[in-house]
Amino acid sequence: MIEMITNVNSTINNVVWGWPALILLGFVGVLMTCLTKFFQISHFVHWIKNTIGAIFGEKHVVAHTNDKSISQFQSLCTALAATVGTGNIVGVAGAIAVGGPGAVF
Numbered sequence: 470m471i472e473m474i475t476n477v478n479s480t481i482n483n484v485v486w487g488w489p490a491l492i493l494l495g496f497v498g499v500l501m502t503c504l505t506k507f508f509q510i511s512h513f514v515h516w517i518k519n520t521i522g523a524i525f526g527e528k529h530v531v532a533h534t535n536d537k538s539i540s541q542f543q544s545l546c547t548a549l550a551a552t553v554g555t556g557n558i559v560g561v562a563g564a565i566a567v568g569g570p571g572a573v574f
Contacts, residue, residue, distance in 0.1 A: 484490065502509065524542060539547070564572040
């Protein structure tokens with residue numbers, strides 16, 4: 470029973486993580502780029518101006534709010550801190566699990 474499950478899982482993994490899925494992913498990326506008329510390229514300046522550029526140019530993005538909500542910039546920093554912090558913890562734990570305590574050093 471376990472061998473049958475392992476064989477089925479292996480077959481599915483070969484399709485999902487193999488060349489067919491990679492080719493399909495590339496095809497869908499090119500198709501969506503053409504269908505949206507190269508949106509990610511034609512609107513690049515708009516994206517930069519309203520995301521990273523807004524941090525430096527518009528004061529309301531980084532300004533503190535009077536009510537108890539947080540600003541857009543504070544929300545971004547909180548999300549990044551949570552992602553980076555979790556990655557550091559998991560990275561060290563993974564290194565210890567795979568290589569033992571010496572892997573950290």
